Amino acid sequence: MKFLDLAKVYIRSGGGGSGCVSFRREKFVEFGGPDGGDGGNGGSVWAEAVEGLNTLIDFRYQQHFFAKSGQPGMGSQRTGKTGDDIVLKVPVGTEIIDEDEETVIADLTEVGQRVLLAKGGNGGWGNMQFKTATNRAPARANPGQEGVERTIWLRLKLIADAGLVGLPNAGKSTFLAATSNARPKIADYPFTTLVPNLGVVGIDGHEFVMADIPGLIEGASEGRGLGDQFLAHVERCAVLLHLVDGTSSTITKDYRTIIGELEAYGGTLADKPRITAINKIDALDAKTLSTRRKALEKASGGPVFSMSGVTGKGIPEVLRALYAEITGERAEAEVEEGGPWQP
Template identity: 65%
Template sequence: MQFLDSAKVYVRSGDGGNGCVSFRREKYVEFGGPNGGDGGRGGDVIVECVANLNTLLDFRYQQHFKAKKGGNGMGQNRTGAKGADVVLKVPPGTQILDEDGETLIADLTEPGTRIVLLEGGNGGFGNTHFKTSTNQAPRRANPGLPGEEMYLWLRLKLIGDVGIVGLPNAGKSTFLATVSRAKPKIADYPFTTLHPNLGVVRFGGMDFVIADIPGLIEGAHEGAGIGDRFLGHVERTAVLLHLVDATSEDPAEAYEIVRGEIEAYGAGLEDKPEVLVLSKADAVDPDDLKKKLRALKKAAGATPLIVSSATGKGVQEVLAALAREIVEMRAEKAHEPLRQKTRGWRP
């Protein structure tokens, strides 16, 4: 499946319908009077968060969305029909940004959420509205108001519990394929992963989502390699899983490169809990593995876990560490609404 996490679209709400100039003309009705109906309201532009989507690919093939115009008013005080709305269906985690790409308009994270982005124009008044005691046969009606229009950016930030980071070929996709049913592309060359992959893991009676993003290299925040644009997909995660390749010559340097790129990116990623893992342990001599483990521990200031996705060694320990962080995060979120409700309360 193709993946698209950013799209620029044009949206326009519908114009309101015109009011009608009409008079009642019936046999035996000497003074019929005005009976022109109002114009209908134009259609709205609505954005809806849909659960079964995980890409913005649909917006590659259609970038212009226009709601329908409201119907014109008619005689016998008939109001024009409301214009049909246009609905943009987006996956959870989609941010709506203004044309400048920086001003946040809305952040849709919960499936089923609907927001009216642009309202349709009001319909014009028919001549019935202008009848007075001194002007009993008005011959005027209002035109409908024009709709609104704008360009906007849709930017997807995947919603997961764990975000895997590391240099290219650190074993991120292999680990994801080992612990879930995801089938990311795996090969022995850098930048095998070109777009984020998601996998659902079941461990200890709980389910959580792991997001695997393309590898980072030194200078990624300046555009080197694939760049750091995919780091946005791990902004919403509870914990980072940092994989360091045990077969690399200097694991400590590899760790520092990735941490440097995370800190340069910002957005709170540098403050997230991190589970540090030395991967591909089966491909390294035991004595050499101990030396690299000590060097990595000294550089990170924390004891790394050792894992081999190929043999399954250490995988359960890593999942247990991730599960502990996720449980803490979910417990904090569960208490947040209570704190918000009681914050302003006074006896």
């Protein structure tokens, strides 16, 4: 299945049915009066977050969703049938954006969340509704309201607790494969990862979801390489794990390159808690590792972990640090929302 995280969709709700102009006609019933029924309401267009989806690929093959209109009213006080609704089933984490690509209409972050995108038109009144004491035989009825037509964008942002960032070939996919059941493509050339991957990571009996995105290079914010189009998938993460290739001779420059691209991306991504780790220490001697680790600590202004995605050395310490940050962020969020705090 191909990965698609952005789709343009055209929707239209159904129009309401027209009211009916009718008069009661029965044998031996004189002056039966108006009995025209109302038109049925048009169908609405909804969006709902469902389980089992992790891409918007379905919307590549169908972009138009038109709900049915309501039926017109009929005689004998019969109301027209209401048009059927249409439900767009999207993955959890989908943002619904207006046509201007800036205004967020809804953000579906939980299974079962629904949002009304286009309300169906109301059905028109039949002439029975216009009967008054002074107008016993009204010969008018209302037309139904027209449906709403609009263009929207669907943008998927994966739901993950921790996100992996780093240059291409920093060992992000190897780390994800070593810590979870995810099986991303791994090779010895840059840009092996072309789409985001998710994996469930376990440590000390606890689990959290980690997202791996394609590597960034200098100028990614300007569209170089794969650009920064996939950074949206780590916006929801509580913490970022910045992996730095320990075999690189320009380790501090590599670190600053990623930080610069995060800052250029904007939003709150650059302000998220970050854990920095030197990867591939199995290919370094003790002296080189110590020198490069001290240089990276000076550049980052904080502690730096040492690990190897191939041998597994140092990985448990990194996972514990990630989980501690995640639980801390969750506790702060519950306190802000007024919910119960749990350690």
